[in-house]
Amino acid sequence: MNKIATIQLQHLNIGYRGKTHHKVVAENICASIYSNELTCLLGTNGVGKSTLLRTLSAFQPRLQGDILLMDKNLNQYKEKELSTVISVVLTEKCDIRNMTVRELVGMGRSPYTGFWGNLSNKDREIVEKAIESVNIRPLASRMLHTLSDGERQKAMIAKALAQETPVIYLDEPTAFLDFPSKVEIMQLLHHLTRETDKTIFLSTHDLELALQIADKIWLMDKTNGITSGTPEDLALDGHLSNFFARKGITFDMESGLFRITNNYRRQIRLTGHGYRYAMIRKALQRNEIFAARNIEADIHIETNNPEQEGFILHFPDRPSLKADSIEHLLQFLSE
Amino acid sequence: MANTGKNTLFIVLLLAVIVLLLFLNMVLGSVHIPMGSVWNILTGQGEEPGAWQNIIWKSRFPQALTALVAGAGLSISGLQMQTVFRNPLAGPSVLGISSGASLGVAFVVLFSGSIGGVALSHLGFIGEVALSIAAIIGSLSVMALIVFASRKVKGNVTLLIIGVMIGYLANAIIGILKFFSVEEDIKTYVIWGLGSFARVSGNQMMLFVTIMVILIPLSFLLVKTLNLLMLGDGYARNLGLNIKRARILVIACSGVLTAIVTAYCGPIIFLGLAVPHLCRAIFQTSDHRLLMPAALIMGAALALACNLIARMPGFEGALPVNSVTALIGAPVVASVLFRKRKSELNE
Numbered sequence: 001m002n003k004i005a006t007i008q009l010q011h012l013n014i015g016y017r018g019k020t021h022h023k024v025v026a027e028n029i030c031a032s033i034y035s036n037e038l039t040c041l042l043g044t045n046g047v048g049k050s051t052l053l054r055t056l057s058a059f060q061p062r063l064q065g066d067i068l069l070m071d072k073n074l075n076q077y078k079e080k081e082l083s084t085v086i087s088v089v090l091t092e093k094c095d096i097r098n099m100t101v102r103e104l105v106g107m108g109r110s111p112y113t114g115f116w117g118n119l120s121n122k123d124r125e126i127v128e129k130a131i132e133s134v135n136i137r138p139l140a141s142r143m144l145h146t147l148s149d150g151e152r153q154k155a156m157i158a159k160a161l162a163q164e165t166p167v168i169y170l171d172e173p174t175a176f177l178d179f180p181s182k183v184e185i186m187q188l189l190h191h192l193t194r195e196t197d198k199t200i201f202l203s204t205h206d207l208e209l210a211l212q213i214a215d216k217i218w219l220m221d222k223t224n225g226i227t228s229g230t231p232e233d234l235a236l237d238g239h240l241s242n243f244f245a246r247k248g249i250t251f252d253m254e255s256g257l258f259r260i261t262n263n264y265r266r267q268i269r270l271t272g273h274g275y276r277y278a279m280i281r282k283a284l285q286r287n288e289i290f291a292a293r294n295i296e297a298d299i300h301i302e303t304n305n306p307e308q309e310g311f312i313l314h315f316p317d318r319p320s321l322k323a324d325s326i327e328h329l330l331q332f333l334s335e
Numbered sequence: 336m337a338n339t340g341k342n343t344l345f346i347v348l349l350l351a352v353i354v355l356l357l358f359l360n361m362v363l364g365s366v367h368i369p370m371g372s373v374w375n376i377l378t379g380q381g382e383e384p385g386a387w388q389n390i391i392w393k394s395r396f397p398q399a400l401t402a403l404v405a406g407a408g409l410s411i412s413g414l415q416m417q418t419v420f421r422n423p424l425a426g427p428s429v430l431g432i433s434s435g436a437s438l439g440v441a442f443v444v445l446f447s448g449s450i451g452g453v454a455l456s457h458l459g460f461i462g463e464v465a466l467s468i469a470a471i472i473g474s475l476s477v478m479a480l481i482v483f484a485s486r487k488v489k490g491n492v493t494l495l496i497i498g499v500m501i502g503y504l505a506n507a508i509i510g511i512l513k514f515f516s517v518e519e520d521i522k523t524y525v526i527w528g529l530g531s532f533a534r535v536s537g538n539q540m541m542l543f544v545t546i547m548v549i550l551i552p553l554s555f556l557l558v559k560t561l562n563l564l565m566l567g568d569g570y571a572r573n574l575g576l577n578i579k580r581a582r583i584l585v586i587a588c589s590g591v592l593t594a595i596v597t598a599y600c601g602p603i604i605f606l607g608l609a610v611p612h613l614c615r616a617i618f619q620t621s622d623h624r625l626l627m628p629a630a631l632i633m634g635a636a637l638a639l640a641c642n643l644i645a646r647m648p649g650f651e652g653a654l655p656v657n658s659v660t661a662l663i664g665a666p667v668v669a670s671v672l673f674r675k676r677k678s679e680l681n682e
Contacts, residue, residue: 059572083575090569098621099565110563110574116624117559163574 005032006167006199007056012065014048014055022063025051029065031218031228033201035166038190039228040210041203042243043220049203050091052220053171056201057088070166083111087160089153089170095145101155102140105130108162130161133195134188150181157188168192170202174209182206186213207244208257219243232256264290268333272303280311283326289333301329342618342625349632353403356639360399364646366390394533397540398646399639402532404547405600406610406638408592410630411554413607414614415589418561418623419582420491426608427593429495430481430586431502432474436597437528438505439473440466444524445516463539466527467598474594477501481590482583491568529655530601532642543599550595551631554588561585561623605660606641609668610634616671637664 009032015025025048033039043049054060056067058074067074069085077085087108096104108130109123119127131140134154144152153173160168170189174182186206190213193200204210210217211231219227219239227239234240241251250261262285270281270291280303284291291301302312311329313321323329361373368376368387375381376391412427420429427433443465484497513521527534535543560581563571572578596603614629615621641663645654 057573059569079572079577080575083573086573088569088573090567092567092569094567094570096565096621098615098619103622107562107566107570107574110559110576113559115556115559117562118624159570 003034003036006035006070007033007201008066008068009056010066010068012055012067013063014051015063016051017061017063024063026220026225029226031226033199034216035197035199036193037199037215038186038193038213039199039201039216039218040214041201041218041220042205042207042210043203047220047222049220050171053088053169053201053203057086057169058082080111083163083165085165086167086169087163087165089156089160089168089173091171091175093152097143097145099144100141101136101144101147101158102127102131104144104155105140105158105162108159111163126164127162130158133161133192134158148181150177150185153177153181153185154188157185161192166197167199167201170200172203172205174204174206182209186210190214211240211257262286262288262290264288267291267295267297269293269295269297269300270303271300274304276303276311280326280329283330287330287333299333342620345617346629346632349636353632353636353639356636356643357399357403360402360639360643360646361391361395363643364390364395393537397536398533398642400544401535401540401600402638402642403635404544404551405532405596405603406606406634406636406641407631408547408551408596408634409603409607409638410610410614410634411551411627412589412592412596413609414611414623414626414630415554415557415561415585416607417611418565419585419589420495421565421567422491422495423612424608425495427589427596428502428602428604428607430498430590431477431500431505432481432498432590432593433597433602434502434505434509435477436470436474436594437602438477438509439469439471440527441509441512441524442473443469444527445512445520447520463534463536467539470598471594473505474590474597477505478587478590478594482587485582485586486579527601530603530657530660532600532638532656534601535599539599543595546595547592550588550592554592555627557585557588558623558627561627565621565623600656602657603638603660604657605664606634606638609664610637613637613668613671616674 009029012029013024013027014029016023029052041049041052051060055062056074058077062074069077105127106119106123109119109127110117113119113123131137134157136151136154136158139147139151139155144155147155157168157170157173160170173189174185177185186209189200189202192198193215214231216228217231217234217240219234221243227234227243229237229239231240235251235253235256244251244258248261249258251257252259265288268284268289268291270277270284271293272280280301281291298316300314302314305312308322309324311323311326313323313329313332315321321332323332358373361377362368362370366387368390372381372383372387373391376383376388409427413425416425416427416429417423419425447465480501481494481498485494488494488497513524516524560576563574563576564578564581564585566574568578571581593607610630610633611626614626614633617633618625618629620626637660641656641659644663645656645659
């Protein structure tokens with residue numbers, strides 16, 4: 001599969017037009033979004049992610065520079081034409097009553113239907129296919145207002161698919177969802193970029209997920225504008241760690257993910273292996289205790305004693321204790 | 336639409352109800368005319384007394400037809416307003432369009448007395464025409480204001496608030512006019528404000544019905560636009576809809592319907608707000624391809640029923656329609672909505 005730069009931003013300024021002066025949100029953005037890739041836009045609240053998405057969707061005019069959409073300037077598209085090239089999934093929660101999922105997905109066919117909006121047999125097939133590809137067939141006849149947030153989000157994605165556009169923009173599609181739904185939506189979108197020739201661009205606050213699933217990351221901030229690349233490249237050249245450099249957050253190079261910074265107050269020798277070892281290490285980290293095999297410390301915890309179940313704590317001056325659970329163990333340590 | 340069969344049945348049933356109500360509207364009234372005679376008069380057979388012929392053709396028939404058309408028009412107008420503003424409390428009167436009509440009427444009624452020295456109530460037919468024209472001018476000028484505003488403001492809520500404000504403004508001016516008017520004129524104005532399907536007579540009725548028969552089908556041309564607007568501005572726009580134009584078209588269409596009905600029948604409340612809710616609850620859909628015809632016939636049926644009750648033997652001289660629409664309609668709508676909530680919970 002060859003990747004094509006579907007959308008090219010050239011020295012783009014985005015913001016709002018005022019009577020006397022423009023309010024510039026971000027300046028001189030130069031970047032491209034490629035087909036067959038899932039691109040995630042990351043940035044703090046208020047940095048202009050939504051403004052960028054709105055500008056790219058032609059909902060609001062750009063201030064300066066050019067947006068090339070499939071090698072044609074965005075302003076040269078007519079409304080009708082654009083509706084067959086870009087589809088969107090927005091943050092605004094639409095609380096439509098008495099509309100079934102199938103009807104909503106059918107609305108995605110509007111750019112192609114006639115005066116009354118009646119669906120042809122071909123339209124119906126496309127709608128069913130879209131419903132199928134986001135795995136909501138059992139929900140197809142349900143009313144939208146009876147769905148959970150995650151289910152509704154999938155219905156909206158199905159609507160975007162039914163629109164059959166090469167480009168899909170999603171504004172925070174994983175907000176308000178529980179963790180499994182977040183993962184499901186992201187994987188679904190990633191899967192779509194591989195199965196179809198679609199270009200998918202979304203904004204999100206789910207850093208961990210984006211770093212694991214996205215093909216490209218766009219980092220947006222006030223000072224540097226937009227920095228883009230694969231998550232791994234951004235990790236290696238230090239952009240990621242700089243971007244989220246804040247007290248309490250550490251970029252873990254080994255996993256390529258962020259984790260909470262721990263300040264250690266004491267050290268404990270920990271022996272054992274496998275999950276039991278890892279979990280105790282994690283629990284101790286949270287309690288500001290650094291634990292490892294090669295540490296010289298008074299207290300020693302054995303996680304995998306061949307003779308005894310549970311976790312054994314060895315003290316220098318007291319008899320050893322046995323804990324049945326990690327909770328139990330932490331209690332001993334705090335005494 | 337899974338239950339197309341059920342919906343068709345409902346529509347056929349409603350149409351039958353309309354026919355029945357139309358006939359009842361002919362039969363019932365303060366003067367007792369036997370059913371057989373009514374049938375003979377309507378079909379042009381037999382020799383019935385001239386007074387009865389007059390009552391049927393000059394009073395009951397125009398009144399029923401007016402009610403039917405006005406009910407249909409207001410319901411469609413209300414449905415459009417609720418959709419374009421995505422607000423369940425919107426109705427035909429929400430943008431101050433009927434207040435505009437009232438203002439026009441107030442100007443004519445209250446000024447003609449104090450300036451011309453003739454109370455309009457003595458002018459008869461000319462007075463009637465003057466009232467209709469004043470109402471249309473009043474409501475259409477408010478609508479022009481709203482359309483102008485809708486090009487300037489972005490949000491729906493802002494526009495809605497502007498509409499409500501215009502309504503208050505109109506009512507304030509009416510209040511001032513009333514203050515400086517003679518009692519007789521104020522009474523004429525108040526009676527106009529109570530709404531009535533009986534005011535339209537003869538030629539005027541034909542004109543009213545003709546205008547509405549042209550306008551109502553025109554409003555059906557907006558179904559796809561309405562369906563898209565329901566999704567919210569962002570999605571509608573992304574699906575290729577020109578939001579500003581769509582909004583103006585829908586508001587203009589709904590506004591003209593309200594303006595015409597108000598001009599001929601006075602401000603009829605409640606129907607335009609309640610009928611769309613009733614339709615959505617009964618037909619379980621938000622698709623305007625079904626909702627528009629549903630609102631049309633439901634509105635017609637409800638208006639006929641209200642007209643019938645307003646004229647029941649015993650209420651000599653007819654109750655104000657507005658009292659009946661609200662008194663009968665409110666409990667009906669509330670019960671339908673309650674039942675719907677229950678069935679939703681049982682799902």
